[in-house]
Amino acid sequence: MAHRHAGTARRSAVTAIGALVLAGLPSAAAAGPAAAAGPVPGAAQTLRADRPSPHLLDALRRDLGLTPAQASERLVNEAEAGTRAGRLRLALGDRFAGAWVRGDTSQELTVATTDAEDVPAIEAQGARAAVVERALAELEAAKEKLDAAAGRVRTLDTPVWYVDVPKNRVVVQATSQKAGSAFVKAAGLEGEDVGIRMTKDRPRLLQDVTGGDAFYIDDSARCSVGFSVTRGEQGGFVTAGHCGGPGDTTTGYDRTAQGTFRASTFPGEDMAWVAVDAPWTPTPDVKAQGGQEVQVTGSVQALVGAAVCRSGSTTGWRCGTIEQHGASVSYEQGRVDGLTRTTVCAEPGDSGGPYVAGTQAQGVTSGGSGNCTSGGTTFYQPVNPILADFGLALTTAAARATAPAPQDGTAQEWAAGRVYEAGTTVTRDGVRYQCLQTHQAQDAWTPAGTPALWQRL
8 A cells, every 4th residue: 555646747737626626616715714614505405404303403412412503513514525525536536535524513524635735625625635645545455455355264353344534544453463463464464554453342233114113024033124215116125134035024013014025135245125015105214213203315425424323123213423434344144345334322123224314314234332321333234235236216205216227337328216426427418427425316316406416527
C-alpha cells in the first residue's frame, strides 16, 4: 500500500477540480462560513431528511444524547454531506481516500485525498481536507487480500476485519497479537500498515410485516422482519440469510401462516427474502418505539459517522452510528463479507431487522457482540446488494415499487428499480450522468430531478 504522489503535470489544473465539484454547491468564499457547510440543493428534501418523525428524534435523543433540534440538524447535515462527498469523490478520482462526518450534528464533513494539492478544492466545498498516505482503492485492495486468505485459514480468532476510513488503514480485530499477525502474514500483508486491534469480543449471529416485527421459522427459531419488497406482483420482505434457507416456512408475529423463504445466502453474505401469502401486505413501515412507525423513502447509503437506528423483535428501537462499511466477519458458522459495523446494540432475535438512516433503508441485522444493557457492536448486511442480487424492489412511501432492470454493470439508459453504485454512469434523455451515492432508483428519482444523487457530465 505505497503512497502515491501525483505528478506536477497531472496536478497543474487543480482549479479544474474545484470547478468540477462546484456545480450545485455553495462556495465558502462566496457565501461565508455558514454556507461552507451549508445545503446541497435538494439533498435533504430528496431523502426526506428535513421531515423526521418525532419518535426518530426521540430515539436519537436517548441513544446519542441529542436534543430534538440537534437530531433534526444532524439528519439534514448527513443528507447534504452524502451528496457533497459524492461529488468530491468523482472529482478526485483515484486520489479519493474516503469521507466521513463528525460532531453532534454531523456538522463536519471530512474528505481525504492522497495529494495535498487537492486541499483548496475540498475546502472550497465546505469540507475539511485530510491528506493521507493511501487511496481508498489501495485500502480496499489490501482488505481483499485478507478476504482471500480467510478462504484458506481459520479466522475464529480474527473474527472481524475492515477498512477504517478515518484512520486510513486496514484493521484486523483479533483475540491475540499472535492470531492477528498470523492472519496478516497469510494475506501477504506482513510489513504493511495493518492495525491489529485486541478484543475478547466474538460476534455471534443474532438468531434466537412491518420492519422489526418478529417472525418464526418452521415454528421454532425467531428472527425479525427487515424491509418490505416486491418481485413482480409477489410481495415479501428481506431479512438475514442465517435465519432460514430456501423452502423454510414462516409464521408472523401473531403465529399465523405467513410465507416461504424464496432465496437465502449464508455464509459469504447474510441475505434472504421471504415471499408472503395473503393477507400479508408489504408496507414501507419500520416499527419504532411506543407503537410508532418510520416510513422508508429510499435506500441511499449513509456515510461513515452517520446516525443509524435499528428495529428488532427482542430489543426494539435502538440507535448509534456507522463505524465502517465493507467489514468482514467470521462467525462460527462461516464468514460474511461486505457488512457494515455500527455502535448500535442488539440481542438474539433481532437478526434480520431493519437499519435506517433518517428515512433511508440501510440494511438488515446480521450479528454482533455485547447487548443492550452493557452496550455492544452490531453488523448489518447492506440492503442494496440484497435488492440487486435477488431482483427485488424496495417498498417505499415516496414512490411505487418498480421491477428492477437487469444488472449488467455497464453504462446504459437510467431505469427505475436498478441499484446504482456510486460512480456508475448512465444516460437519460440523451444526457449522461454519474451516480453520487449508492441507491436503488425510484420512478420519482430521475437523474435530472435529483442532484443529490446524480451529477450531470
